[in-house]
Amino acid sequence: ETGIHVQRMSLYAQCIGRQLGVSEAQQSLLLRASPMHDIGKIGISDSILLKPGKYTPEEFEVMQNHTYIGAKILEGSTFELIQAAHDIALCHHERWNGGGYPRGLRGEEIPLLARIVSVADVFDALTMVRPYKAAWSTEAAHHEIVSLSGSFFDPQVVEAFDAVFEEILQIRAAFAEQES
Numbered sequence: 001e002t003g004i005h006v007q008r009m010s011l012y013a014q015c016i017g018r019q020l021g022v023s024e025a026q027q028s029l030l031l032r033a034s035p036m037h038d039i040g041k042i043g044i045s046d047s048i049l050l051k052p053g054k055y056t057p058e059e060f061e062v063m064q065n066h067t068y069i070g071a072k073i074l075e076g077s078t079f080e081l082i083q084a085a086h087d088i089a090l091c092h093h094e095r096w097n098g099g100g101y102p103r104g105l106r107g108e109e110i111p112l113l114a115r116i117v118s119v120a121d122v123f124d125a126l127t128m129v130r131p132y133k134a135a136w137s138t139e140a141a142h143h144e145i146v147s148l149s150g151s152f153f154d155p156q157v158v159e160a161f162d163a164v165f166e167e168i169l170q171i172r173a174a175f176a177e178q179e180s
Helices: 002-020 024-036 039-043 057-064 066-074 080-091 112-126 138-147 155-163 165-179
Strands: none
Touching: 002 024, 002 112, 002 155, 002 165, 024 080, 024 112, 039 066, 039 080, 057 066, 066 080, 080 112, 112 138, 112 155, 138 155, 138 165, 155 165
């Protein structure tokens, strides 16, 4: 499930980036760096990662550490790909309004690639079954992303997501065919 998730959301991120007009080099970085967004989860206990139901405040605090763990794993490289993966791993849970974690960044303080990955990741996560929730329909997940524009998500990234939504659904369908 995780492998399919990172493949899909990376392709979604690339589509969103293309729609935003980012360079082909940045689109390539999105495709190759975004699969590492949750690498820090290797440092989180399976008892938390696979827990059915809502996290306690203490468990949520532990879970938030995956951003720092991922950034620590990826820090210090001189390679552009690893630098991009570092920024994405650290910042993909930051929110446009400053209400995210780990650093409470807001708006354009959040690296653009992380803002793009955030939308792609949340959309795919919402539409997947997880130990703590049922899968949402693609329509409900789309509506949720759009409704969080300007609070959770960069409005321009959401606008680009909305513009390529049919392409995102095609990517999702192609992976569903591979699974069967």
